[in-house]
Amino acid sequence: MDNNQPIGIFDSGIGGTSIWKEIHQLLPHEKTIYLADSKNAPYGQKSKDEIIALSMKNTDLLLKMNCKLIVVACNTATTNAIRELREKYDIPFIGIEPAIKPAATNSKTQTIGILATQGTLISELFNKTAQQFQNTKIIDQVGHGLVPLIESGKMNSPEMTQLLHSYLTPMIDANIDYLVLGCSHYPYLIPQIKAILPNHIQIIDSGEAVAKQTQNLLKEKVGFTTEKNGKPIFYTNANPKVLMEILGNKYDVVEKDF
Incomplete structure (x- = not known):
């Protein structure tokens, strides 16, 4: 089963790039789209309803970008919203919670x-x-x-x-x-x-385990890409400079209002 659509990843900011790095290292050929919702960071101080609403907003955007699965690279979003995300959307989600x-x-x-x-x-x-x-x-x-x-x-x-x-x-x-x-x-x-x-x-930390879980889900249900570029795309709604620095200035970061 082949599937050349990208993997979507979101976090309340730049922290989830620690998860992205593990996924990219294990699955270098997969295209990835990363959303850094830095404008609303940190999620940890927000109410459950706010966290669910923000998680759905991020999911909607990644679905518009044709993602094949979504990694919720945020402990707060996972522990507060993953059940609601799985109930609402017909796409596989991988969450991250404290190990x-x-x-x-x-x-x-x-x-x-x-x-x-x-x-x-x-x-x-x-x-x-x-x-x-x-x-x-x-x-x-x-x-x-x-x-x-x-x-x-x-x-x-x-x-x-x-x-x-x-x-x-x-x-x-x-x-x-x-x-x-x-x-x-x-x-x-x-x-x-x-x-x-x-x-x-x-x-x-949970990064390596999440990457392995992503690999397993691609193998069992979603499908690996047949392409060989594995190009990542990064979007942020605040502080693009900080995101670029944490990525070692190796990748383009697009500032986008979401």
């Missing part, structure tokens, strides 16, 4: 940390998953302020270092041995997080 399972299953101290947005941590889907691991102590922390700093190009700022120290120190004190990154923006902070955490604490 609690591998952390809880492998933890020796039976204590794990989760750094995520407020919207993810209060969601029904997150809490349902967390309840499956009642023998594991979960230290969750809302990453207030992290996404706005990343979106405004202040990733390596003193403010960022200060915030990360304040969020991670209580987790270290609580004896976590796994830190789960529950926001697709946060993998870009891994070098800074590693500088704060002791070496024995492992960091888990």
Whole structure:
């Protein structure tokens, strides 16, 4: 089964490019269209209804661009809106949620940390998953302020270092041995997080798992492209310069009102 239509990916901004990079690395021939809804970032502070409405707006745009499947590269949008998206649209969706399972299953101290947005941590889907691991102590922390700093190009700022120290120190004190990154923006902070955490604490994000899931869905239901260019297209409704920088200035970024 061949399918030369593009894969659609959206996020509340530039963070989902961490997911896009994993997908592009695993499936380099696939065309991808990425929407950075930076104008409305962060989703984590918005109500469930607002998150659903924004997710549907992004989906409508990707469907107009003839996408064959949609990756919701945003933990907040997945945990708050994926059920509604699957009910409304006749297209396969892949979501991203915090990787609690591998952390809880492998933890020796039976204590794990989760750094995520407020919207993810209060969601029904997150809490349902967390309840499956009642023998594991979960230290969750809302990453207030992290996404706005990343979106405004202040990733390596003193403010960022200060915030990360304040969020991670209580987790270290609580004896976590796994830190789960529950926001697709946060993998870009891994070098800074590693500088704060002791070496024995492992960091888990969902990018690789989402890429493999995308590959499986293409194989089983949707179809791979027969073309060989794999050209990505990036759209943003704010801060194109920041998106270009995070992509290493390798790709064109189109500013578009959506």
